[in-house]
Amino acid sequence: MNHLLQNQTENEDEKTEQIEIVLILEAIYQKYGYDFRNYAYSSIRRRLWYRAQIEEMNTISEFQSKLLREPALMKVLLKDFSINVTEMFRDPGFFKVFRSKVVPVLRELPYIRIWHAGCSSGEEAYSMAILLHEEGIYEKTQIYATDMDEDILERAKSGKISLDHMKQYTKNYQQAGGTKEFSEYYTVKDNYVTLNPFLKKNIIFAHHNLVTDHSFNEFQVIICRNVLIYFNKQLTNRVYDLFYDSLSDNGYLGLGSKESINLYNSSNTYQEIDLVERIYKKIK
Template sequence: MLLDQPNHLAEEIEKIEIKLLLEGIYQRYGYDFRNYAFSSIRRRIWYRAQIEEVHSISEFQAKVLYDSDLMRKLLSDFSINVTEMFRDPGFFKVFRLKVVPILRELPYIRIWHAGCSSGEEAYSMAIVLHEEGLYEKAQIYATDMDEKIIERAKQGKITLDHMKLYTKNYQKAGGTKEFSEYYSVTDNYVTLKPFLKKNLIFAHHNLVTDHSFNEFHMIVCRNVLIYFNKQLTNRVYDLFYDSLSDGGFLGLGSKESINMYKSSSTYEEIDTVERLYKKVK
């Protein structure tokens, strides 16, 4: 019995408190984190609760529901803002080799970077399309649920100390020019060249609650679904399926697989290592 196991009882009560907090956030602010992976969301809640010097989730819930500024901080904590330019270079190299030849035959190209964080991978895609002579007929949509990080992405500014790694990534990804051609340096920052923003739209979109907003020839959503539970993961896969054109491509992260999708047979595997798939039904 739970009453005979204090540690288990405390864990059960904590789960109840977290469920109530997430339900309260949904009812009060409209953000739905109820189907995020529990261990991940628990860690982020306690991180902010400790900063706020509260000692229980119930106490924290009361503060969050009455304090919209605190909610904004918690929303930022919930956002997954880990990214870099040409992250996992092999993915972009495979994109050049296996997807670009097909996109080249299209009259126009629409690509969606879902969960784009601060935009580095979307800018990387713009560079690849530019080098392949496709950027002029392309439109890249880069979305995230965190409006603050979207505003940062629009600036196209990156700290200078990242550029050594980003240059190596670019070269491994099959870059054909000097990477320095794509940015200018000011003090401790680099600013990406304005032409990379020409056909790149940053916008707010929540994968959990929002719907499809266009039809795309490729969707890139890498290292986001690992934070969702199975129910939510399938919902997002449904969203991607509905958003892809026939024969469209889906790019996932290295720890994600279309095999988790209840309708995985609707996709053909294009590259096993780089988790690249093609919609076939």
């Protein structure tokens, strides 16, 4: 009986916590305008408790009360919720396949607009700039790199990267099919490297929230990798709709290795270009 009572108590505590999390996400939306209500529950729960424990809060409700009264705390929590894991030429196979299967089509276009959604600190957008430069089509390309975190966008604009990362980034570049010496694209000073200015001349870094904002242009390529895994099915489909509306006819969509267009309610509107690297083409 004691075991049954313990299980019942644990279930009640879990239900209470779920209610608290629903309420704090609604409060964040109402107070600050950030909508995390359809993020994957396990991820959002983990990040909320991480910050709540740092703030020495014993319950999510207690944390909510403080959060509503301290806007500076919301700014900190926003960073906890942001997904800022990135690398130059992360998942090199993606860039290698993009170079071989997508670039030949782009080369025939009079202009190219590419949207990197959820760009974080910009490494992926700069990687694309390098790839397109080597393929001779960067001059006719405009890259839009967006993120909901304005602080991380400022870092992206600087084009500065810790020197500690460059060994791995060089390896990624080589595996991605790079045709030059990677060191040609940056200069070293102290413990940082600064990417060459020509790489950013056709990149626009801008604030955009995939959850609440709408389409802002028509693109020949949209790349959103390892972002949708943090959304629930409802929000994932909302973002897929946004991408569909933003892609030109025969435009390309690049996803992360753990993401699939098959989760989209209208997945039949895309043709698979590469299954392993998750590259798709809009066909209707």
